[in-house]
Amino acid sequence: MKKILKFMGKRSNWALPYIIFMAIFVVAPLLLVGYYSFLDNEGALSLYNFEKFCTSYDTINTFIYSIGIAMMTTLICILIGYPAAYFMANSEYGTPKVMAMLFILPMWINILLRTLSTVALFDFMKLPLGEGALIFGMVYNFLPFMIYPIYNTMQKMDKSLIEAAQDLGANRRRVFRDVIMPLSMPGVYSGVVMVFMPTISTFAVSELLTMNKIKLFGTTIQENINAGMLNYGAALSLIMLIIIGLTSFFGSDDDESNETGGLL
Amino acid sequence: MKELDYIIQAEHITKSFGDKTVLNDVSLNVKRGEFVTILGSSGCGKTTMLRILAGFETPTSGKIKMNGHDITTMPPYRRPMNTVFQRYALFPHLNVYENIAFGLKLQGVKEKEMDRRVIQALKMVGMSDYEERDVNSLSGGQQQRVAIARAIVNKPHVLLLDEPLSALDHKMRKDMQLELKQMHKKLGITFIYVTHDQEEALTLSDTIIVMNDGVIQQIGTPTDIYNEPANSFVANFIGESNILNGRMLKDMEVEVMGVNAECVDKGFDTDEPVDVVIRPEDVYMLKKPEAGMWRGKVSSCIFKGVHYEMFVDTPNGYEVQVHDYNAFEAGTEVGMLVKPEDIHVMKKERTCNSVEGEMIDSNHVAIFGGEFECTDSALEKGDKVCVEFDFDKVELTDNPEDGTAEAQINFILYKGNHYHITLKTKDGEKLYVNTNDVWEDYDDVGIKIKPSDLRITKQ
Numbered sequence: 001m002k003k004i005l006k007f008m009g010k011r012s013n014w015a016l017p018y019i020i021f022m023a024i025f026v027v028a029p030l031l032l033v034g035y036y037s038f039l040d041n042e043g044a045l046s047l048y049n050f051e052k053f054c055t056s057y058d059t060i061n062t063f064i065y066s067i068g069i070a071m072m073t074t075l076i077c078i079l080i081g082y083p084a085a086y087f088m089a090n091s092e093y094g095t096p097k098v099m100a101m102l103f104i105l106p107m108w109i110n111i112l113l114r115t116l117s118t119v120a121l122f123d124f125m126k127l128p129l130g131e132g133a134l135i136f137g138m139v140y141n142f143l144p145f146m147i148y149p150i151y152n153t154m155q156k157m158d159k160s161l162i163e164a165a166q167d168l169g170a171n172r173r174r175v176f177r178d179v180i181m182p183l184s185m186p187g188v189y190s191g192v193v194m195v196f197m198p199t200i201s202t203f204a205v206s207e208l209l210t211m212n213k214i215k216l217f218g219t220t221i222q223e224n225i226n227a228g229m230l231n232y233g234a235a236l237s238l239i240m241l242i243i244i245g246l247t248s249f250f251g252s253d254d255d256e257s258n259e260t261g262g263l264l
Numbered sequence: 265m266k267e268l269d270y271i272i273q274a275e276h277i278t279k280s281f282g283d284k285t286v287l288n289d290v291s292l293n294v295k296r297g298e299f300v301t302i303l304g305s306s307g308c309g310k311t312t313m314l315r316i317l318a319g320f321e322t323p324t325s326g327k328i329k330m331n332g333h334d335i336t337t338m339p340p341y342r343r344p345m346n347t348v349f350q351r352y353a354l355f356p357h358l359n360v361y362e363n364i365a366f367g368l369k370l371q372g373v374k375e376k377e378m379d380r381r382v383i384q385a386l387k388m389v390g391m392s393d394y395e396e397r398d399v400n401s402l403s404g405g406q407q408q409r410v411a412i413a414r415a416i417v418n419k420p421h422v423l424l425l426d427e428p429l430s431a432l433d434h435k436m437r438k439d440m441q442l443e444l445k446q447m448h449k450k451l452g453i454t455f456i457y458v459t460h461d462q463e464e465a466l467t468l469s470d471t472i473i474v475m476n477d478g479v480i481q482q483i484g485t486p487t488d489i490y491n492e493p494a495n496s497f498v499a500n501f502i503g504e505s506n507i508l509n510g511r512m513l514k515d516m517e518v519e520v521m522g523v524n525a526e527c528v529d530k531g532f533d534t535d536e537p538v539d540v541v542i543r544p545e546d547v548y549m550l551k552k553p554e555a556g557m558w559r560g561k562v563s564s565c566i567f568k569g570v571h572y573e574m575f576v577d578t579p580n581g582y583e584v585q586v587h588d589y590n591a592f593e594a595g596t597e598v599g600m601l602v603k604p605e606d607i608h609v610m611k612k613e614r615t616c617n618s619v620e621g622e623m624i625d626s627n628h629v630a631i632f633g634g635e636f637e638c639t640d641s642a643l644e645k646g647d648k649v650c651v652e653f654d655f656d657k658v659e660l661t662d663n664p665e666d667g668t669a670e671a672q673i674n675f676i677l678y679k680g681n682h683y684h685i686t687l688k689t690k691d692g693e694k695l696y697v698n699t700n701d702v703w704e705d706y707d708d709v710g711i712k713i714k715p716s717d718l719r720i721t722k723q
Contacts, residue, residue: 163320164353166340168367168418178366182357 030241037235049235059220059236066217067243069131069206070199073138074146077195078188080139081146085187086180088147089154100151103144111141115205122209129211137209138199145198146191153187154180197244271296271422271454272317277326279312279478286312287323288478294422294456294471299448301457301465304475305501310458311426313475317456318347318424330421345422346415350430352407354399360386360410361395367418385417388447405436416447422454429464441467462502466490474498495610496684499541500677506547506584508680510540510609518609521582521680523557525602529609539610544573544587546606549598556599560584562592576600582680616654617695620723623647629720632689632711634669638718648723655684655698657717660709667710671695673703687711 007013040048053059088099106114118137122129157180165179203218217240225233272294279287287309294300302310315321317328319340328336335343346367354363364385368378386392389409394402399410408428415423425444429437445468448455459465465472466486474481474489474497482494493499496507510520515530520540532538553559560576563583571587576598578584584600592598621631627640631651643649664670674694675686685697687709695711703709 158351158353160349160351160353161355163318163340164347164349164355165366166320167318167345167347168414169341169370170366171339171341174370179355183355 033234033237033241035234036231037238039231041231049232050239052232053235053239062215062220063217063239065214066200069134069138069216070196072135073142073199074192074196076135076139077143077146077191081143081191082150082184082188085147085150085154085184088151089157103147106140107144112204112208114141115208119208129209130213131210133209134206134214137205138202141205142195142199145194149190149194150184150187153184153190157183193248196247200244201240269295271331272456273327273329273332274313274317275327275329277313277316277323277328279309279316279321280324286478287316290326290475290478290480292473292480292483294454297452297454299445299455299457299468299470300473301459301469301471302473302475303459303462303465303501305460308475309478310460310475314347314424314426314456314458317422318345319343344420345424346418346420347424347426348408348411348415348428350427352404352411354407354410354414356400358399359395360391360397360399360402363399363410364414364417366414371418381417382413385413388416388450389413390443404431405440408432408440412444412447416451416453420453422456423451425455425457427459428457430459430461437464444468466502474501476501492608493541493610495613496539496541496677497675499539499608499610504544504585504587506542506544506680507677508540508542508582510538512536512538512609516604518607520607521558521578521584522580525557525607526604527607527609528605529607532609532611537612537615539612541608541610542584542602542606544585545571546602547584547586547588548601549574549576549586549588549590549592550601551598553597553599556601558584558600560598560600562594562596562598565591565594567591580681584680614696616652617658618650618652619693619695621649621651623649627715629718632669632671632693632695633691634667634711636668636713636718637715638720639715641720643720643722649720650723652719652721653713653717655696656682657713658695658697658699659712659714660685660697660699660701660703661712662709664708664710667712669711671709671711673705673707673709676703676705 037049038045038047040046084099084103088103115137118133118140119129122133127133161179161183162175165175170178201218201221203216203222206214206216206219217236221233221236221240224236270293272292274290274292277287277290278285290309290313292300302313304310312321316323319335319338319342322337326336327334330343355366358366361382364382365378368381373381382395383392386394389412391406391409391413394406394410399407402410408431412428428444429440432440441464444455448468457465457468466489469486471483472486472489473483476497482489482498484492484494489498489502493502493505499505499507508520510518512518512529512532512535513524514534515532516527518525518527518529518538518540548556550556558578560578563575563577565572565574568587571589572591574586574588574592576584576586586600619631621629623641623643623645624630624635625645626643627638628635629638629649629651630636636651638651661667669689671687671689673685674688677684677686679698682698682700683703685699685703687695687697689695689711697711
């Protein structure tokens with residue numbers, strides 16, 4: 001008993017459960033994925049899986065297509081989300097609280113339920129499921145992740161900077177171009193990472209919204225693993241992880257990363 | 265003086281936010297090349313006034329003119345003025361050079377000319393060779409210099425400064441004050457400066473505008489303001505002072521602290537009650553009590569660096585603050601002498617409380633949002649009346665609910681032998697109370713008045 005108390009007394013030991021948790025559920029799986037991706041079908045170390053990926057025209061195609069869809073989704077999210085965040089951060093445009101509430105409301109519902117109802121909606125309106133529906137569904141699902149970081153940076157922005165710019169001769173357009181936009185970029189980076197990362201690996205949403213007609217990279221991985229090609233699936237996952245890793249570097253490279261939307 | 269000698273004219277500016285009036289009929293003129301300071305405690309409306317001049321706010325009513333032209337609704341980016349903000353407001357995404365060049369770029373100044381002017385502005389504020397530095401890496405004082413450079417590089421006609429030194433430490437503030445003064449001389453442009461620091465205002469300005477509660481109290485040169493304060497608020501706010509009740513006996517003679525003293529003021533009614541201001545440094549201390557105009561006993565003596573600050577109690581119950589280079593130990597009997605020109609006599613703004621109310625029945629009247637009992641009158645319910653009562657006939661209670669009406673203490677003035685307190689009631693009326701009790705600013709209190717002390721007249 002005494003030993004336990006002494007052990008608990010040391011503040012740094014309190015982190016232990018988390019360290020154990022992360023070791024089991026984050027680090028170990030990552031190492032396993034890394035390990036399996038370098039094993040061939042006979043269980044020998046090799047680059048066989050990567051060779052297979054590089055020569056499989058179909059998989060590379062799916063991969064590039066997935067990145068394309070993810071980029072498209074991210075871009076549309078920026079185009080819709082940036083003005084929305086701007087209006088929400090400027091109370092002169094009415095009721096920002098209500099708007100913020102409305103944007104977050106769909107997040108209360110599970111992503112699969114939302115996607116299923118999107119499918120039902122498309123059916124009801126007699127719209128075809130497919131690429132258009134896929135992008136619509138992804139934007140609908142991930143838009144809040146774009147709006148919030150941008151809204152955050154804009155809200156935290158010192159309003160006297162805008163006044164200072166006006167004072168120095170900037171009209172509304174120049175204030176936006178020279179002050180608000182550059183200062184909100186960290187929020188945009190945050191949003192890009194928050195949207196791009198999950199969209200690239202989606203599979204359930206894409207299956208539902210395209211009636212399995214369009215395959216994304218996430219689906220490919222899932223199919224391979226389901227088909228027992230564990231090593232190849234692991235290699236594909238590793239490739240995807242590297243791509244995602246690169247995008248988050250793109251965001252946090254910025255020296256003002258401490259001013260990002262508080263999400264990185 | 266010709267109208268065009270004024271670069272800025274503010275005419276009857278009133279500004280309200282909701283039902284709160286921040287500026288109430290403020291009019292002021294600023295001469296070309298002048299260093300004008302708007303001085304007042306926080307919440308007096310000075311910053312709002314500056315923001316109206318800069319164009320960040322539009323007045324609820326009134327006009328702003330520049331060189332005779334109405335600019336009341338002109339947006340800030342079109343006004344030939346630049347502002348130095350209290351918290352600097354430097355652009356964090358730009359370096360020092362880009363910050364200063366911000367305004368020049370918008371004007372489309374050529375690169376060579378821009379370089380020259382930025383370098384010149386940096387030299388002016390003593391920050392040469394800092395062009396490439398990140399503004400976030402600069403100290404507070406350096407950031408303030410960059411902010412000043414960013415404003416003056418545009419060669420504005422008027423430079424507005426919103427408490428620019430308040431975030432700096434004492435020593436740095438002193439240095440910057442001198443530099444600002446020199447800069448004003450060198451540039452020759454009009455400076456409008458906002459501060460709550462009376463010493464800063466006295467040091468820097470050609471003209472000081474003292475504001476309180478959204479109303480201008482006095483406009484004058486630093487010496488005028490210090491030596492001839494217009495009212496007891498100004499006297500109390502600027503420097504240290506003894507503010508006492510007095511009675512004007514005749515021209516050039518005033519009764520103060522029980523003594524008839526010679527003064528230099530005239531034009532008052534005989535026996536008119538007045539406020540008398542005597543600066544602590546204008547009181548001469550004499551070792552022989554009988555040689556002075558007043559006699560008294562030193563109650564405390566504190567060394568203040570240059571002078572000693574002493575409090576002297578007179579036999580008739582007044583306390584006088586005195587600054588002298590010589591120390592008189594506590595307990596010493598002394599005489600005090602003040603030269604006639606150092607006795608400043610000011611008209612009293614009021615001699616009793618006066619408020620409009622409405623009768624509830626023949627012996628109750630509604631004033632200050634409460635129902636006060638009064639002596640039975642022939643008046644009927646609903647009659648509009650004027651209620652008067654003396655300053656010393658009001659009782660304040662610690663607990664707001666114990667009073668007939670509630671009020672908040674707004675301003676406390678020590679008058680030598682009592683406190684003169686300004687209170688604001690719930691319904692926005694002001695009332696004034698003389699008391700010997702010690703209260704604190706912004707205390708919530710209750711007010712009680714005896715029925716026999718209320719003088720009611722029908723309107």
